[in-house]
Amino acid sequence: MLIPNRYSVILDRDKTINEDPGYLNDPAKVKLMPHAAKGISLLNKFGVRVFVASNQSGIARGLITTTQLGTVNNRITELLAKENAHVGGFFICPHADEDNCDCRKPKSGLIKQIINKEKIDPFKTFLVGDRARDIECGKEFSMRGILVGPDEVNLSPNTVFRAAHLEEAATYILEAIFDETTNTKIFLNAEDFFPQLEELKSTQKKIVFTNGCFDLLHSGHAQLLSYARTLGDYLVLGLNSDRSVRALKGKTRPLNNALDRARLLAQLPYVDAVVVFDEDTPIELLKKIAPDIQVKGGDYIKEELPEYKVMRTMGKEIVIVPFRKGYSTTNIIERMRL
Numbered sequence: 001m002l003i004p005n006r007y008s009v010i011l012d013r014d015k016t017i018n019e020d021p022g023y024l025n026d027p028a029k030v031k032l033m034p035h036a037a038k039g040i041s042l043l044n045k046f047g048v049r050v051f052v053a054s055n056q057s058g059i060a061r062g063l064i065t066t067t068q069l070g071t072v073n074n075r076i077t078e079l080l081a082k083e084n085a086h087v088g089g090f091f092i093c094p095h096a097d098e099d100n101c102d103c104r105k106p107k108s109g110l111i112k113q114i115i116n117k118e119k120i121d122p123f124k125t126f127l128v129g130d131r132a133r134d135i136e137c138g139k140e141f142s143m144r145g146i147l148v149g150p151d152e153v154n155l156s157p158n159t160v161f162r163a164a165h166l167e168e169a170a171t172y173i174l175e176a177i178f179d180e181t182t183n184t185k186i187f188l189n190a191e192d193f194f195p196q197l198e199e200l201k202s203t204q205k206k207i208v209f210t211n212g213c214f215d216l217l218h219s220g221h222a223q224l225l226s227y228a229r230t231l232g233d234y235l236v237l238g239l240n241s242d243r244s245v246r247a248l249k250g251k252t253r254p255l256n257n258a259l260d261r262a263r264l265l266a267q268l269p270y271v272d273a274v275v276v277f278d279e280d281t282p283i284e285l286l287k288k289i290a291p292d293i294q295v296k297g298g299d300y301i302k303e304e305l306p307e308y309k310v311m312r313t314m315g316k317e318i319v320i321v322p323f324r325k326g327y328s329t330t331n332i333i334e335r336m337r338l
């Protein structure tokens, strides 16, 4: 699964991207903050769009002219470009508190401007700044914020992380995007999957189900899952919870927890949903999902399977797919011990 590139980040300017000597009006005084260019360039590489939203009350106070503001912003752009970092635009509030404008952060005017002009998706936008107001300004759009630097003592409720600098913030954002795009296939409780299941059933799609621990993913698993998917239109993988893996395989297992196992499985193009279940057998889950086909990997005789009766009663089919010989998590662990 590739990361979609419709994510955006809105950065504060002073003390987030560049150092702040106070009412910065001289391009010769522009200095980037440590790790700022690296952080922006990292976001650029993976297609995340980057914008700047900045309060510049120095303009209202007559300490910065709009021309000076322009030359400073150009200098920032130039210094970033030297390190392969690019921002998509500067959105500026030139007002002071007493002007009572709607764009001075923590008010949301600048964010609205970016949403309207750049057509960003608020649910896929992160805010980064050194002050609580840099994050609070996106609160009404449910944007998540990352505070950088040690200075701020107040936290806006939509703050999700504190980072030392912009590069650390960018790393966090890339992880969050990965989790979010992957998690669309992951259901840690069966109940969370049912709305999607209802929808599927209404489309007459042929649902295939298989289950297992998938503790250390190997090519035997990949073969089984890809064949399973071939039998229908949608593959639901019932994944044993950590508790049920321990019950089945002993207390030293699983090696990877359920979320990590699910994250990996969700990357396979032929797995449509990973549903974690806590029972020792998948019978309860099978009853709820009532798939058209259940796939078992191995050399089972289907009439001897505990789920055979359930599937037969529901008028559904069980297909046994042979396992690739010599491949099992247990074998891999044995080999590692030698």
Ligand SMILES: [Zn+2]
Pocket: 093, 094, 095, 101, 102, 103, 104
């Ligand atoms: Zn304003």
